[in-house]
Every structure is written in C-alpha cells, then in structure tokens.
Amino acid sequence: MATHPDYSSLRKELLNGAISCVEQVKHHLELIEKNKHLNCFLSVYSEESLNAAKAIDAKIKLGSAGKLAGLVVGLKDVLAFKNHPLQAASNILNGFHSQYSATVVERLLAEDAIIIGRQNCDEFGMGSTNENSAFGESRNPHNPQHTPGGSSGGSAAAVAAGLCHVSLGSDTGGSVRQPASFCGIYGLKPTYSRISRHGLIAYASSFDTIGVLANSTDDCAKVLQVIAGKDDFDSTASSLPVPDYSGVLKNSSNKKFRIGVVANIPSESLQPEIRESITFASEHLESSGHKVTQIDLPLNEFILPTYYVLTTAEASSNLSRYDGVRYGHRSTSAEDLESLYRNTRTEGFGEEVKRRILLGNFVLSSDHFDAYYAQAQKVRRMIRNEMLKIFSTVDLILMPTAPTTAYALGTFSNNPVEMYLSDLFSIQANVSGIPAISIPFGKDKNGLPIGLQFMSADFREDDLLCGASLLAGIERFS
Numbered sequence: 001m002a003t004h005p006d007y008s009s010l011r012k013e014l015l016n017g018a019i020s021c022v023e024q025v026k027h028h029l030e031l032i033e034k035n036k037h038l039n040c041f042l043s044v045y046s047e048e049s050l051n052a053a054k055a056i057d058a059k060i061k062l063g064s065a066g067k068l069a070g071l072v073v074g075l076k077d078v079l080a081f082k083n084h085p086l087q088a089a090s091n092i093l094n095g096f097h098s099q100y101s102a103t104v105v106e107r108l109l110a111e112d113a114i115i116i117g118r119q120n121c122d123e124f125g126m127g128s129t130n131e132n133s134a135f136g137e138s139r140n141p142h143n144p145q146h147t148p149g150g151s152s153g154g155s156a157a158a159v160a161a162g163l164c165h166v167s168l169g170s171d172t173g174g175s176v177r178q179p180a181s182f183c184g185i186y187g188l189k190p191t192y193s194r195i196s197r198h199g200l201i202a203y204a205s206s207f208d209t210i211g212v213l214a215n216s217t218d219d220c221a222k223v224l225q226v227i228a229g230k231d232d233f234d235s236t237a238s239s240l241p242v243p244d245y246s247g248v249l250k251n252s253s254n255k256k257f258r259i260g261v262v263a264n265i266p267s268e269s270l271q272p273e274i275r276e277s278i279t280f281a282s283e284h285l286e287s288s289g290h291k292v293t294q295i296d297l298p299l300n301e302f303i304l305p306t307y308y309v310l311t312t313a314e315a316s317s318n319l320s321r322y323d324g325v326r327y328g329h330r331s332t333s334a335e336d337l338e339s340l341y342r343n344t345r346t347e348g349f350g351e352e353v354k355r356r357i358l359l360g361n362f363v364l365s366s367d368h369f370d371a372y373y374a375q376a377q378k379v380r381r382m383i384r385n386e387m388l389k390i391f392s393t394v395d396l397i398l399m400p401t402a403p404t405t406a407y408a409l410g411t412f413s414n415n416p417v418e419m420y421l422s423d424l425f426s427i428q429a430n431v432s433g434i435p436a437i438s439i440p441f442g443k444d445k446n447g448l449p450i451g452l453q454f455m456s457a458d459f460r461e462d463d464l465l466c467g468a469s470l471l472a473g474i475e476r477f478s
Helices: 006-013 021-036 046-062 103-110 153-160 177-181 217-227 244-248 271-289 298-322 339-349 351-364 370-390 418-419 427-432 461-472
Strands: 040-043 072-076 114-119 166-171 186-189 209-214 259-261 292-296 397-398 435-441 451-456
Touching: 006 021, 021 040, 021 046, 021 072, 021 114, 040 153, 040 418, 046 114, 046 177, 072 153, 103 114, 103 166, 103 217, 114 153, 114 418, 153 166, 153 177, 153 209, 166 217, 166 292, 177 186, 177 209, 177 435, 186 217, 186 461, 209 217, 217 244, 217 461, 244 298, 259 271, 271 292, 271 397, 271 435, 271 451, 298 351, 298 370, 298 418, 298 427, 370 427, 397 461, 435 461, 451 461
Parallel strands: 072 114, 072 166, 259 292, 259 397
Antiparallel strands: 040 114, 166 209, 186 209, 186 435, 397 451, 435 451
C-alpha cells in the first residue's frame, strides 16, 4: 500500500473511495507485526481497531465522518483508554485497566480517529532512552542498536517506522521532542495548559504536557486543533479559544519572523553535525527574509538543577498513591501495612523511579525544603520571566533539540547523571511552560536523524508550526 506524506493526502483518498479505513488498519497491523523487534507496542487492539475502521468507512459513505476519520493513532502508556491496560511501563500497575478515557482520547475518538494500541515508554515517563521500561527497551527504526529516545520512545519509533500515522506522548522535560529528534519526525510540546491533562498519569504535575508526534506539521496542527481547549475535568486547562492551526499553516507563506539563535551553548557540548545544522538553518532563514539575531538563554546554568529538584519533588508526591492496596501489584510478603507499602514499592518500581522518589523526598524533607524546593520555585519564576522578556524581542528561538543524535543502547546504564545532563536543551520549555517543537533536519554521518527545535511565547503554537514548516525539506546533511 502506498504511504501518504500527511493525513490530508490520506483523507482525500478515503473520501473518494480509493482506499478504505479497513485497508489502512490492516496495513498498519501488518507493519506492527513485521516490526515487533522495535518493541514499540505493549498492546495492539487489532479486532477493536478493525471494527472501528468498518464503522468509519460507513460514516464516510454517508458523509458524516469526523475531522480525523481514519487517522491511525498510538497512545503512550501513560494515557487512559477506558477498559484497556494502563501501566506507565511499570510493574507497579500490573493488571490495571483504566476505568475511563483521557480527555484527549475522547476527543480523538469523537472525530473518528482509530486507536491502534498502547506504546512503550520509560517507566512513568522518567528517562531519556526508553531503557527504563519494565517491558524492555524500544529500538530506533533508523538503527535498532540505538535508542529511539525517551520517554516517549515507543511512540516516536512507531510513527517513524510507519506503524501508525500519529502518536500522543507526554513531555515533562523533552519526552516528546527528544525522541522525535532521534527518530526523524516532528514532536510538538504545546504550552502548559493548552491541552487537558485529565487521564494522563502524573509524573510532575506542573511540568507534564501531552504532545503530538507526527510526520508533518499539518498532522500536528490537525491533531492539536482537536485535542486542545478547555476541559471541565482539568481546572488547569486554558479556556482560551483554539485557533485554526491548519488554516494558519496554509496562509503562512509570506509571514516573516524575528528569530533568536541561542549563542551561549558551548560548542564542545554539541555534536559537530548538529552545530553545523544550526548554522545552516540560521543562514537559510536569514536569506529567506527573516530577521535572525543571536541571543543568550537566561540563567542557563540553573536550568538543570531547578528542573530536577522540582520534578523529583512532584514525582515523590504523585507516586505515593501506588501502594498495592486497591489496584496494581501487591506484595505477597507483607506482614503489616507498613511492610505492604515498602515491599510493594520495592518490588514494583524500577531503579530510575526509585532514584527520583528518593531525591524528591530529600528535597521536600523539613531540613532541606527551604534550601532546595523553595529556592528552585523562585528560580523557576525568574527563568520564566526572563524568557517572556526575550519573546518581546523575538517570535521564535532556534536551538538544538538534543546535543547529539541517538545514543547507542546502554550508553547511560552506569551513569544516570550523564543522562540527566543530556536534557539541557529540552527542559527550558518545560521549566518556562512555553511551547516548543522538534523539527527533523537531515541525518548525521552515521545515518541517524538530526533534530532542531523552535520555542515560542505562550499559546503561539501557530508560530511554531509555521516556523517548523520553513525548515521542512531543508537539511545540511542527507
């Protein structure tokens, strides 16, 4: 079956009867089976997705199909789908089935998208390589000996390998954008509150953002338009109107941007091909009539410690609800309530999750709260304020998504701190709460994808999508 560059081209063929939703779903199910070695999917909803496809084909014939009719979607294993398994890739939730669907899932289904399965990830979204999953690591379709990135690694790999059209992931510190970069696709992290978090398993609640992984900016736009907006189930979701992102994209050809290129990145911290790609992209944008200036990111040396103090603190609080009493794994060696909690968590949580819970408990302890957590909150506010000042002078900020291309599997197995340091470029958007998008921009000398990143001011996802489209098909390396 012929592949389609985006959903718009697929939809035309679906509506004119050239292909059917059933044929599309069968095609993706065959590809998922052929690519089981990538370990992208933890559950595949074969019969259910085929039945949904049949119903949507009937709707198409009646002219009543939704905006995303026939779009095949995968869900990261942190998004609730009613009566389906939900584990956050953790043993602590063995056997758990969700009792309701996330708001984003309900909105996709209402527009006739087809959910084909749940996808592998780092446990509770904690990791940058997808090696922290209780179900084993996912693999990069460009080179299976390399990671697809994390934590939404299975979701990114599935889109890159053509196993689904779009995936929904979560981005707490780059967990949509970094795997998108490693797998050569687009990864959109919207503004915090642009999308309801109802039905998203919490890691760090003031950072967590549901994001979109796709092969085109137009697919990102179409999905974002459907899933964004006010939600009565999430009081933090913004009530601002949702723009017509696809319409903005279509009419953006003459728009000129003020683009800031981050200068205070040590050259030795960047893989040479990525450094050259930033220069090449900057020159291309300037020659196309956009105003390009050099900028420095504010308080850059405080970004990582601020992020890890606050996210581990929030994680230790959020994960305290997993105790083995009502659902999930329950230790059989407990003698009393205290030992039930202790043994269940010891057996159910993986090493990285335990590490972050311990760090979080430390910074929240009475002896250290003021010195770490309270100070980190103040610094976070300072960073956000400085970022907002920058966006009074530029529309977009251009920088790498990650310092390197995809790591070989096992690179950080004995050095988690080095893995944390690799998040430096992606966490800026999460600490500030602003939107960002990773853009595929060619490959390095080893054939691994390079990703560049745009950030914008709050709720300017339209600018992000238009900016990303400027770099579509433009690459320094082939």
